[in-house]
Amino acid sequence: MNIIKSIVKKIKNPALRRMFYSFMLFVGILYAQKHLYPESKMLAQLNVLGRTSVIILFLIIIIFIAFERRRILNIKKFKINIKGFAIFFPLHLLAFILFYFLKKIIIENPNLIFDYKYFVIGLRYLLPLLAVIFLFLALFRFQFIKDYKNSVAMSFILAIVFYQISMFFKQYWEIFARATTDVVAFLLRFSFEDVVVRYQTGGPLLGASNFTALIQSPCSGIEGLSLFLFLFILIVVIDRKEISWFKAVMAGIIGLIGMFIINIIRIYLLYLVGIYYDPRVAVTYFHTNIGWFLFITYFVIYWLITYLLIRKKRK
Helix, strand or coil: CHHHHHHHHHHHCHHHHHHHHHHHHHHHHHHHHHHHCCCCHHHHHHCCCCCHHHHHHHHHHHHHHHHHHHHHHCCCCCCCCHHHHHHHHHHHHHHHHHHHHHHHHHHHCHHHHHHCHHHHHHHHHHHHHHHHHHHHHHHCCHHHHHHCHHHHHHHHHHHHHHHHHHHHHHHHHHHHHHHHHHHHHHHHCCCCCCCEEECCCCCCEEEECCEEEECCHHHHCHHHHHHHHHHHHHHHHHCHHHECHHHHHHHHHHHHHHHHHHHHHHHHHHHHHHHHCCHHHHHHHHHHHHHHHHHHHHHHHHHHHHHHHHECCCC
């Protein structure tokens, strides 16, 4: 009962709610950029960083909250600067409108783009970054930025470090891909008789009914596992004086197992969508969005409960 009361109290905190709303707006921006804007092979070629830019930006936000959560939770009120909002929110919208037209120009004038390739690549990343910055400035005061500048800088550095470490672990994605394939195939056999598994270069091939897909690196769960482990260790190190290390280690192991199970559920649901609804939707919209949704939901619920359990008992 005390754990539930503590979780409810945190959810009611106005500062935490503002952070949550800001994060949801950020997720909305990413969704719009991914699904509502036109796409083409030319745009994919100009996306030289792949998902790196999105992952690093996401990590900066999460790490910042981990560093400053106590300070943020002590803020009783968040006041929007009306003047700042009136200036920066239109700039936020303008950046995204320009980004839309940039993508349209790239699609309609592929030959022209090669003459200005590096300039276009710069705009391709600058405009969405400006959109995020302008949105942040619209919601928060400049004083907020000044007060937290050291934490933001540290969050950026740690996000880069994490990304490099995750690239190292990503070399072993096939081990997790095979394990995920075996478990999902086992689950599918309860409902389908024609489940087929074939191990090959590039990832295991898993098929059932009218839907077949490769279980490649994004489906292996290695990104979610490495991100979960990084954030868990980060928070434990920050609050090391208040946490029982034995309980933390046990909670970490349980959390990693849970994260692996979450990925299995994700792939299993993907196959159900592909079989019963639409294969194209399964490998595009569902595949892209369900992973982040499940990870965020799992980590937030897991940490809200676990943190209260691994803290040292106060005498």
